[in-house]
Amino acid sequence: MPVSTQPPNRVIPALALSALACVWLLDFGLVQPNRIVSGTGYGLYAATGWLGAVVVSSLLAVAVGLALRPTHKRFWVLALLLITALMALPLLLEMLAQRKLPEDSAYARIGIGAGFWCLAFFLALMLLETLGQLKASRRLQLSTVLLIVAGWWFCATREGLSSLSLIREYANRADQFTQALTTHLSLSLGAVAISAVLAFGLALAMVRRERLRRPLLGLVSFMQTIPSLALFGLLIAPLGALSAAYPFLQTLGIRGIGWAPAMLALIAYSLLPMVRNTYVALMEVPEPVVDAGRGMGMNERQIFFKLKLPLALPVIIEGVRITTIQAIGLTAVAALIGAGGFGTFIFQGLGQAAMDLVLLGALPTVFLALAADAILSALKFQGASR
Amino acid sequence: MRPWLAPVALIAVLCALAALLPAMAPLFSWVEPNTDSLIYTRDSFWFLLQSHIWLVLVSATIGTLVAVSAGIFVTRPAGRDFLPLVSQVASIGQTVPPVAVLALAVPAMGFGEKPTLLALVLYGLLPILRNTLAGLGGINPAVLESAKGMGMSSAQVLFKVELPLAGRVILAGIRTSVTINIATAAIGSTIGARTLGDPVIAGLVNGNTAYVVQGAILIGLLALATDSLFEAIERAWGRTFSI
Numbered sequence: 001m002p003v004s005t006q007p008p009n010r011v012i013p014a015l016a017l018s019a020l021a022c023v024w025l026l027d028f029g030l031v032q033p034n035r036i037v038s039g040t041g042y043g044l045y046a047a048t049g050w051l052g053a054v055v056v057s058s059l060l061a062v063a064v065g066l067a068l069r070p071t072h073k074r075f076w077v078l079a080l081l082l083i084t085a086l087m088a089l090p091l092l093l094e095m096l097a098q099r100k101l102p103e104d105s106a107y108a109r110i111g112i113g114a115g116f117w118c119l120a121f122f123l124a125l126m127l128l129e130t131l132g133q134l135k136a137s138r139r140l141q142l143s144t145v146l147l148i149v150a151g152w153w154f155c156a157t158r159e160g161l162s163s164l165s166l167i168r169e170y171a172n173r174a175d176q177f178t179q180a181l182t183t184h185l186s187l188s189l190g191a192v193a194i195s196a197v198l199a200f201g202l203a204l205a206m207v208r209r210e211r212l213r214r215p216l217l218g219l220v221s222f223m224q225t226i227p228s229l230a231l232f233g234l235l236i237a238p239l240g241a242l243s244a245a246y247p248f249l250q251t252l253g254i255r256g257i258g259w260a261p262a263m264l265a266l267i268a269y270s271l272l273p274m275v276r277n278t279y280v281a282l283m284e285v286p287e288p289v290v291d292a293g294r295g296m297g298m299n300e301r302q303i304f305f306k307l308k309l310p311l312a313l314p315v316i317i318e319g320v321r322i323t324t325i326q327a328i329g330l331t332a333v334a335a336l337i338g339a340g341g342f343g344t345f346i347f348q349g350l351g352q353a354a355m356d357l358v359l360l361g362a363l364p365t366v367f368l369a370l371a372a373d374a375i376l377s378a379l380k381f382q383g384a385s386r
Numbered sequence: 387m388r389p390w391l392a393p394v395a396l397i398a399v400l401c402a403l404a405a406l407l408p409a410m411a412p413l414f415s416w417v418e419p420n421t422d423s424l425i426y427t428r429d430s431f432w433f434l435l436q437s438h439i440w441l442v443l444v445s446a447t448i449g450t451l452v453a454v455s456a457g458i459f460v461t462r463p464a465g466r467d468f469l470p471l472v473s474q475v476a477s478i479g480q481t482v483p484p485v486a487v488l489a490l491a492v493p494a495m496g497f498g499e500k501p502t503l504l505a506l507v508l509y510g511l512l513p514i515l516r517n518t519l520a521g522l523g524g525i526n527p528a529v530l531e532s533a534k535g536m537g538m539s540s541a542q543v544l545f546k547v548e549l550p551l552a553g554r555v556i557l558a559g560i561r562t563s564v565t566i567n568i569a570t571a572a573i574g575s576t577i578g579a580r581t582l583g584d585p586v587i588a589g590l591v592n593g594n595t596a597y598v599v600q601g602a603i604l605i606g607l608l609a610l611a612t613d614s615l616f617e618a619i620e621r622a623w624g625r626t627f628s629i
Contacts, residue, residue: 009467010467010468011468011471014468114494125471125475128471128475129470132470132474225565225609225610225613226609226610227568227569227572227605227606227609228569228572228573229569229572229583229586229601229602229605230569230572230586230602230603230606230609232602233586233589233590233598233599233601233602233605234603236595236599237417237595237598237599240595256595257590325481325483328483329483329484329485332483332485332486333485333573336573336576336590337590343485346485346486347576349489350489350492350576350577353497355492355493358489358490358492358493359490359493361489362485362486362489362490363486365483365485365486366482366483366486369481369482369483369486370478370481370482373478
């Protein structure tokens with residue numbers, strides 16, 4: 001058996017030591033008397049006691065030790081260790097709640113400190129590096145993420161974390177949260193669907209008529225350059241005037257503010273990536289493939305639907321992916337013009353200086369974008385492998 | 387000279403509007419007939435424009451320095467171990483919406499200019515980093531071999547061969563980053579930075595469409611002027627370094 005000694009990994013120790021420094025130097029968690037007051041911060045030892053401090057520190061030390069060992073198996077062990085650690089991370093906050101939360105106060109809550117965020121961030125980076133070293137398949141990566149999400153879900157529904165500020169904010173507005181989710185998804189996905197149809201038509205027109213290419217691409221990239229706040233703002237006056245002139249539009253909900261200008265702006269932004277990718281994808285189908293199709297007796301229609309479209313699909317889906325991520329972010333901004341969605345929580349929270357409300361809006365927005373990325377990337381690879 | 391015509395013209399219009407908007411009050415009575423305060427007056431547009439540009443400029447400078455040096459570090463032998471992780475983080479990070487980064491900077495740093503700057507730097511360096519990696523990674527290894535064969539030191543290879551060849555791609559990354567940051571800085575008004583977003587936000591809060599239009603026009607013009615400036619620079623760059 002050949003003795004294959006592998007070089008020590010330097011990335012994991014660097015990350016683990018950074019995590020160790022952050023965890024000991026920054027506030028791990030906070031205890032707030034109510035939702036507005038910023039509260040008292042506690043370091044790792046004060047927040048979780050010697051048990052938490054020892055577990056976290058030794059976990060990071062073990063990770064450093066494993067990364068330096070010269071075997072390949074170390075990465076499997078590391079992966080298991082990191083997944084377990086990430087799944088159980090919220091339990092550390094539960095320890096803080098048990099130790100420091102005053103029992104007689106109904107409004108007291110615990111907040112997440114910078115130390116906790118840094119620990120979660122560095123652990124996630126270490127896991128990313130480990131999975132990369134293992135050359136993990138997409139399926140394995142996806143199940144890892146799902147496992148961790150399940151772990152957090154389980155922890156969040158436990159009684160011990162009911163005093164966590166984020167969960168308090170959610171519990172106060174569970175209905176609004178569901179509504180924000182629905183609005184956010186229907187606005188962004190609706191805009192993506194409509195612009196997909198439009199973009200497909202535009203790209204086909206460009207394929208047929210070369211002359212249209214420059215003006216159309218110029219127009220859609222011009223729209224992409226206008227900052228979101230400006231475009232939302234500029235649509236208010238014309239739509240407002242339109243609905244004032246034709247009252248039946250108001251019964252449809254089309255006004256200067258609300259979903260109508262948001263939808264229009266989202267569609268305008270979505271066109272560039274969609275049109276560009278669809279056009280490039282259709283143009284890049286190799287000529288010999290098309291010739292072979294003709295040789296087999298396919299007519300133009302069959303060539304388009306059976307050859308060109310399937311071959312172009314991965315690049316088109318990549319356009320949909322970019323567009324969807326972008327639309328989810330822009331929908332959050334659209335809350336400023338009254339379109340609803342998670343942006344409502346963000347801007348309300350900023351207005352009231354209630355940071356937990358800001359988190360309640362920002363974290364789901366990030367989560368939606370990451371989920372859309374994961375789902376559409378998986379679809380793209382499926383399309384490419386067929 | 388022709389590529390510079392569009393940016394110069396747009397910058398002239400932008401400056402002229404920033405100075406002259408207050409004199410155009412009668413025009414805005416058409417947009418917002420029900421109020422006397424037709425012009426946003428809490429700060430001058432000129433000041434807001436300067437402050438907006440300053441934020442974007444500072445964040446682009448810091449972002450470029452950090453991203454390009456990080457990109458160089460992870461493509462040298464000493465830092466190559468970090469390359470897979472850094473390139474993955476650069477692409478996953480871009481999935482996070484800029485407005486969320488802006489919102490999350492507030493719990494970390496409070497309200498004002500500083501969290502806005504932090505968010506702009508953090509988010510802005512991702513496209514530059516990604517393009518730096520793509521630019522440096524896309525260079526034909528044979529070119530690097532022959533440069534070494536000519537007796538160049540590794541510093542010479544970096545500054546005389548790699549960076550000039552990757553420059554155009556890096557510049558495109560800076561362009562993307564600046565475009566995003568002009569838009570994000572405008573939203574920075576909601577967390578207390580003073581930018582051209584102020585009139586828009588104030589207008590939305592008070593239901594004054596005239597304010598909204600004034601801010602929106604200036605933000606839009608700033609973005610277009612900057613974009614056409616980059617277009618011109620990219621063309622000039624292409625002429626200088628075309629082989």
